[in-house]
Amino acid sequence: MKFKNILGSGSREKIESIQSDFVTLASHQLRTPLSGIKWYVEILLSGKDRVLSPKQRKYLEEVYRSNERAINLVNDLLDVSRIQEGHIHLEYRPTKIEKIIQEIIDNYSTIISASKVHINFEMVNGPLPPVSADAEKLKRVVINLLSNSIKYSPADGRIKISMERNDGSLRVSIRDSGVGIPKKDQKKVFDKFFRSENVIKLVPDGSGLGLFIAKSLVEAMGGKIWFDSEEGKGTTFYFTLPVE
Secondary structure, eight states: OOOOOOOOHHHHHHHHHHHHHHHHHHHHHHHHHHHHOOOOHHHHTTTTTTOHHHHHHHHHHHHHHHHHHHHHHHHHHHHHHHHTTTTTOOOEEEHHHHHHHHHHHTTTHHHHHHTOOOOEEEESSSOOOOOEEEEHHHHHHHHHHHHHHTTTTTTTTTEEEEEEEEETTTEEEEOSSEEEEEEGGGGGTTHHHHHHOOHHHOOOOOOOOHHHHHHHHHTTOOEEEEEEEETEEEEEEEEEEEEE
């Protein structure tokens, strides 16, 4: 038996607006206690007030990591809400992508080392011009793409980051030797909350929002994003941005 859609377009839009308002309100309300937890745990881990036993330190480090995941999820939800409402604020200025990529690699050095992956970063055809972009939003794009490559690559896996000029834009590619994306799932990769079964088995935690956010930000800055992938043989994500 088929059921008719009893909601008109106006009602559906109203429900989506209520949902968006709820997500925004809930996310803002969660930020304050989560930030407080992070601050107190950092104080305890610093050892200024007392010496921690190895077991106590281990528990606190797990609390810290769990809290960081919750903070990242809240930030993702807020970003999605802004994207859907068309409230992405962009501050364009000449931006050197290679500096942002190198900074992220340096900041993630501990995670990269723990994951035992090898990252090679190269620029094709020498020095490249800056792009016209919002540096913070661009950083978010690279972090989302690179963190996926790290998470879904095996120990001793290889990640290659390349940059080259392509007419009036710069193209960045991030290639990994990870689990790849099954062909049946490739059309849904940039959908909100979507995660392939093979990555869920490998890394159960994840919001499925990173690629949606990356695509939205790249396109908002006038660029394009796409990928090539084969299950079991890795994935390459590409994005372009216009040069300054």
